[in-house]
Amino acid sequence: MALQTYWQTSLPGSGFEVTSTLVSGPNVYAASNGYVYRLDSETGQVMEENPLRGRGNYEVRLAISHDGSVLLVVFLGAVMPL
Numbered sequence: 001m002a003l004q005t006y007w008q009t010s011l012p013g014s015g016f017e018v019t020s021t022l023v024s025g026p027n028v029y030a031a032s033n034g035y036v037y038r039l040d041s042e043t044g045q046v047m048e049e050n051p052l053r054g055r056g057n058y059e060v061r062l063a064i065s066h067d068g069s070v071l072l073v074v075f076l077g078a079v080m081p082l
Helices: none
Strands: 020-024 027-032 035-040 046-050 061-064 071-075 078-081
Touching: 020 061, 027 061
Parallel strands: none
Antiparallel strands: 020 027, 027 035, 035 046, 061 071, 071 078
């Protein structure tokens, strides 16, 4: 079975950096180049954007709590809950 593209979207400000993604309920979270985005999982529309001001343009990794209530943003050896 071939995989099909469900949707695709551009992430403003992310440039051509590696993107970290995860899915939680109706949301897709993506992080890249010092930005974190929340996208609608049905449409791919960017619903929210956090440029992590004052944190620089670094690779960002994501994790989420077991119950989905806390998104953890990891960069430069630091962890920041959103």
